[in-house]
Amino acid sequence: MIKFRIYTLGCKVNQYDSGRLERLLAQSGFMVGAKKVDLAIINTCAVTKTAIVKDRRMINLARKENPGARIVVIGCWPKAYELSEDVDLIGAEKTPELTAKKIKGLYGPGKKGVYNHSASLLSANSDRSRYFIKVQDGCNQFCSYCIIPYTRGRLHSRPQSQIIAEVKAAVASGYQEVVLSGIHLGLYGQEKAGNKTNLVVLMKKVLAIRGLGRLRLSSIEITEVTDELIGLMVQNKKVCQHLHISLQSGSDKILSLMNRPYDSKYFLSRVKKLRQALPFVAISTDVIVGFPGETDKDFSATYSFCREVGFSKIHVFSFSAHEKTPAAQMSGVVASEKIKERSQKLRSLSAELETKYQAEIKDYFSGQELAVVVEGEKNGRLKGKTEFYFDIYFSSKQIISASRKKPKLGDLVRIILL
Numbered sequence: 001m002i003k004f005r006i007y008t009l010g011c012k013v014n015q016y017d018s019g020r021l022e023r024l025l026a027q028s029g030f031m032v033g034a035k036k037v038d039l040a041i042i043n044t045c046a047v048t049k050t051a052i053v054k055d056r057r058m059i060n061l062a063r064k065e066n067p068g069a070r071i072v073v074i075g076c077w078p079k080a081y082e083l084s085e086d087v088d089l090i091g092a093e094k095t096p097e098l099t100a101k102k103i104k105g106l107y108g109p110g111k112k113g114v115y116n117h118s119a120s121l122l123s124a125n126s127d128r129s130r131y132f133i134k135v136q137d138g139c140n141q142f143c144s145y146c147i148i149p150y151t152r153g154r155l156h157s158r159p160q161s162q163i164i165a166e167v168k169a170a171v172a173s174g175y176q177e178v179v180l181s182g183i184h185l186g187l188y189g190q191e192k193a194g195n196k197t198n199l200v201v202l203m204k205k206v207l208a209i210r211g212l213g214r215l216r217l218s219s220i221e222i223t224e225v226t227d228e229l230i231g232l233m234v235q236n237k238k239v240c241q242h243l244h245i246s247l248q249s250g251s252d253k254i255l256s257l258m259n260r261p262y263d264s265k266y267f268l269s270r271v272k273k274l275r276q277a278l279p280f281v282a283i284s285t286d287v288i289v290g291f292p293g294e295t296d297k298d299f300s301a302t303y304s305f306c307r308e309v310g311f312s313k314i315h316v317f318s319f320s321a322h323e324k325t326p327a328a329q330m331s332g333v334v335a336s337e338k339i340k341e342r343s344q345k346l347r348s349l350s351a352e353l354e355t356k357y358q359a360e361i362k363d364y365f366s367g368q369e370l371a372v373v374v375e376g377e378k379n380g381r382l383k384g385k386t387e388f389y390f391d392i393y394f395s396s397k398q399i400i401s402a403s404r405k406k407p408k409l410g411d412l413v414r415i416i417l418l
């Protein structure tokens with residue numbers, strides 16, 4: 001029997017794809033192995049220069065750990081780069097099903113039906129306390145710094161029926177929180193003009209699944225925070241009060257160079273609308289620091305804008321041009337020392353805003369009920385994730401409702417916040 005191992009780099013979407021591919025290959029008679037496998041698959045990320053360095057390292061590691069193995073590189077690398085070495089390249093724009101088919105093609109048909117456990121619909125790589133499900137892939141946005149539309153192709157969504165079946169299986173196997181994820185999640189179902197389905201329609205269907213504890217979105221663009229979505233978040237308490245909305249810059253000049261489809265005024269107006277409806281909602285974000293042309297004035301606009309919005313957390317990315325994107329040809333390259341200095345400033349702001357936001361929530365909910373998903377235990381205390389996407393430590397005495405006496409990883413419990 002052919003032994004294989006998948007090495008995964010990059011985002012949750014890649015992790016999900018690897019899990020699905022592992023299941024599909026195992027179902028076809030391949031065997032999962034740890035070392036000295038016959039087939040080493042590397043699921044790559046090509047989002048930054050650093051990511052590409054990591055891909056190379058991983059390919060070398062896979063070679064070292066598995067002497068003589070066939071090396072197959074999948075994910076975002078194959079579309080962006082050629083590899084002269086003796087590896088098979090399979091692009092990321094295809095589904096894991098097609099990738100599995102191609103890999104099987106390299107070896108001929110395997111033995112059928114070896115892998116057949118009850119949760120076989122589930123991805124092998126989901127977080128143990130939450131179930132991540134990829135519902136969509138690809139992007140048509142072409143932000144000037146991003147390689148994704150070139151590597152993963154255009155928008156394509158998974159059929160609703162497939163998603164519902166997978167979420168039902170996840171819930172039946174004990175997952176309480178499900179996270180819908182995708183490369184451009186907010187455009188689920190919208191690849192063709194006139195499509196009737198969209199993210200909110202999908203969410204309503206998922207929310208109707210019996211036994212589901214709560215639903216989270218992995219990330220969304222501000223242009224997709226529609227009144228319909230806000231309405232659903234208000235009306236259905238199972239939807240987590242947390243949205244990850246990438247800002248990338250608070251300077252309108254830089255946003256336009258980035259080819260982002262909004263300006264700061266629009267961003268703020270939607271945030272206000274969201275907060276009017278859900279005053280405690282957590283809004284986390286990504287910001288790229290040191291984009292070509294970013295002056296001190298532009299950076300200070302970003303800094304003050306982040307403070308004005310009051311993000312619950314800022315993921316700060318230091319710009320490094322991906323050579324195959326338009327941003328790599330832009331003038332006004334920012335010195336790396338400057339990028340470092342600005343990134344540090346923004347990270348300190350993030351820490352300050354994070355503390356402030358969490359203190360406000362804890363203060364408001366003090367003495368009240370709060371639902372958390374159990375994520376672990378530390379020094380005799382349980383750790384749980386709130387719907388606002390931060391961790392809380394609590395003792396078992398604080399639990400007021402749980403499905404079992406001793407809660408397990410992934411259980412949704414209600415606690416009294418002290």
Ligand code: SF4
Nearest residue numbers: 139141142143146148
């Ligand atoms: S929206 Fe922009 S940053 Fe996000 S995947 Fe698409 S091109 Fe990349």
